[in-house]
Amino acid sequence: xxxxxxxxxxxxxxxxxxxxxxxxxxxxxxxxxxxxxxxxxxxxxxxxxxxxxxxxxxxxxxxxxxxxxxxxxxxxxxxxxxxxxxxxxxxxxxxxxxxxxxxxxxxxxxxxxxxxxxxxxxxxxxxxxxxxxxxxxxxxxxxxxxxxxxxxxxxxxxxxxxxxxxxxxxxxxxx
Numbered sequence: 727x728x729x730x731x732x733x734x735x736x737x738x739x740x741x742x743x744x745x746x747x748x749x750x751x752x753x754x755x756x757x758x759x760x761x762x763x764x765x766x767x768x769x770x771x772x773x774x775x776x777x778x779x780x781x782x783x784x785x786x787x788x789x790x791x792x793x794x795x796x797x798x799x800x801x802x803x804x805x806x807x808x809x810x811x812x813x814x815x816x817x818x819x820x821x822x823x824x825x826x827x828x829x830x831x832x833x834x835x836x837x838x839x840x841x842x843x844x845x846x847x848x849x850x851x852x853x854x855x856x857x858x859x860x861x862x863x864x865x866x867x868x869x870x871x872x873x874x875x876x877x878x879x880x881x882x883x884x885x886x887x888x889x890x891x892x893x894x895x896x897x898x899x900x901x
Contacts, residue, residue: 744873747780
């Protein structure tokens with residue numbers, strides 16, 4: 727499936743009406759970066775339930791790899807289905823990734839609001855550093871911001887030798 731990519735010069739008209747994970751999937755990295763900076767931090771209780779997920783491109787990848795990632799992520803058979811969030815109170819919650827089916831909950835994370843790694847603003851953090859997770863999952867530190875009602879843009883950070891590295895973008899949407 728070919729995915730057309732909206733480039734930064736097409737802004738703001740392309741991003742003003744972004745409302746789905748598939749519309750985010752069609753955006754280039756500079757546009758995703760801008761959207762992330764301009765998005766707002768969600769409240770813990772605002773992000774709840776089973777959210778549809780879509781893997782978005784990796785900033786460090788070349789254009790061909792980014793396009794391959796878009797094509798792969800848009801397939802119904804892609805293993806990652808999304809995330810399930812369960813807020814505990816106004817300050818924290820937990821969640822799981824849904825893999826292969828909506829019933830397979832893997833890789834628990836806890837949530838809290840804190841400073842973003844991407845700039846001088848806050849984000850909702852997803853912390854996978856829990857004993858039950860494999861070591862390679864424990865090194866992931868996701869964060870999300872609200873792009874539109876019921877639509878979140880995320881950054882997946884991988885901590886390597888104590889330093890965070892932006893591995894890829896992802897999107898979440900209310901069903």
